[in-house]
Amino acid sequence: MEPEESVVSPSVVSSIGGGFAILSGYAFIGLSFLIVAEVAARKLFGVSFQSVDEISGYVxxxxxxxxFAYALMMAAHTRIDIxxxxxxxRxxxxxxxxxxxxxxxxxxxxxxxVWQVLLISWKFGTVSIGILSIPLWIPQSLWFLGSIVFLAVAVVQLAMAARGIGTAPDGDNDPNATPNGTL
Structure with missing residues (x-):
């Protein structure tokens, strides 16, 4: 009897997780430029953008x-190997x-x-206390999306571990093992 194929393949989850990892990197690069601009404007012109710290927290x-998802895909989470x-x-x-x-x-x-926090913010129309007064459901929705991606990667890793595919760092000489347990 043939094993059932998964609806979501590890490569699909890997592509999605990798794509979001790249977007996250760009978000940090953008944040870095914003912080540098804030510091330069403050030092050179005595002007502050006021909300860089709030934006930094959201990012x-x-x-x-x-x-977390990308680190799990790359087997970069800490393992206790002692x-x-x-x-x-087995x-x-x-x-x-x-x-x-x-x-x-x-x-x-x-x-x-995260879902519960998002629902409360949505229900009560909660906004940030900073100058921007951002409706909190906006960054929390993105936070929730990230949590879903992390959960999906964790479930795929669990399925791979249960099938004995590429979970051990050395692969135990399993020809089907992926390097370092990556997706």
């Missing part, structure tokens, strides 16, 4: 879950599944929590 909050390296084969796969299950649970909890 960091929005980009963080995309960074004991992990001593396991082989034992290592069980540890991988357990770790991916916990991470997917954390991602699901985060996504649910």
């Amino acid at each position: 960091v909050a929005v980009v963080s879950p995309f960074a 004991f992990y390296g001593r396991f082989r084969g 034992s290592k796969q069980v540890l991988d599944v357990a770790a991916c299950l916990v991470l997917a649970g954390v991602a699901a909890f985060m996504t649910r929590s």
